[in-house]
Amino acid sequence: MKLSKSQISNLAFILVIAVLLIPQTRKPIQIFLNKGMALISPSLESKEKLTVLKSYDWKLQDEAGHVFDFEQTKGKVVLINFWATWCPPCIAEMPSLQSLYNDYHNQVEFLFVTTDWYSEINPFLEQNNYTFKAYRPLKNESELFDVSTIPRTFLIDRNGNIIIDESGAANWNSNKVRTTIDGLLKQ
Structure with a gap:
C-alpha cells in the first residue's frame, strides 16, 4: 500500500505529538529547543525603563540552614536567577550561567533561587557539575521581584538599578553580558 503525501504528513504529525506527550522524550526535546533559544543574549533595560529596588527586605536560606540577608x-x-530543576528553559541556560559564575563569582553576588527541595537540587547540581550555591526563599520573592515565570534573571547594579530583567532562557555568557558586568564593576 502506497501512502499519499498528506497521509505521510499526518503520520509525522501524530508521531511528533506522541513524542512530545511522552514524558521521557518530551523533556529532552524541550531542553534541546530551549538551548537554541538560549543562544540569544538578554536585553538591557533602556535608561527610561530602569527600575530601582524599593526594598532589600528578603531572606534566603541555603541547604545548611544559613540565612542570607539580601x-x-x-x-x-548582583545577578539573581530564579530557576527549577524540572524547568527545560532553566536547564538550557544553566551552562552559560555556570560559565559566568566561574569568572565573576568573586566580584558579583550570584543568587540562584529555587523553591525545589535540596533532595532534588543537590543531585541536579552534582550531575551537571554546577558549583554555585542554591538558595530557597524564606519569604515570597514575588513581593520584591514579581516573578511569575521561570527562568527569570535580574542583573542589578551597585545602586539597586535593575539593568537586565530577562524572562526565559538566554545566553548569560555572551560578550554583551560580560561587557555590561565589566562596566558595572568599574562604577
Whole structure:
C-alpha cells in the first residue's frame, strides 16, 4: 500500500505529538529547543525603563540552614536567577550561567533561587557539575521581584538599578553580558 503525501504528513504529525506527550522524550526535546533559544543574549533595560529596588527586605536560606540577608547585597553588583530543576528553559541556560559564575563569582553576588527541595537540587547540581550555591526563599520573592515565570534573571547594579530583567532562557555568557558586568564593576 502506497501512502499519499498528506497521509505521510499526518503520520509525522501524530508521531511528533506522541513524542512530545511522552514524558521521557518530551523533556529532552524541550531542553534541546530551549538551548537554541538560549543562544540569544538578554536585553538591557533602556535608561527610561530602569527600575530601582524599593526594598532589600528578603531572606534566603541555603541547604545548611544559613540565612542570607539580601540587605548584604547593597552596594554590590548582583545577578539573581530564579530557576527549577524540572524547568527545560532553566536547564538550557544553566551552562552559560555556570560559565559566568566561574569568572565573576568573586566580584558579583550570584543568587540562584529555587523553591525545589535540596533532595532534588543537590543531585541536579552534582550531575551537571554546577558549583554555585542554591538558595530557597524564606519569604515570597514575588513581593520584591514579581516573578511569575521561570527562568527569570535580574542583573542589578551597585545602586539597586535593575539593568537586565530577562524572562526565559538566554545566553548569560555572551560578550554583551560580560561587557555590561565589566562596566558595572568599574562604577
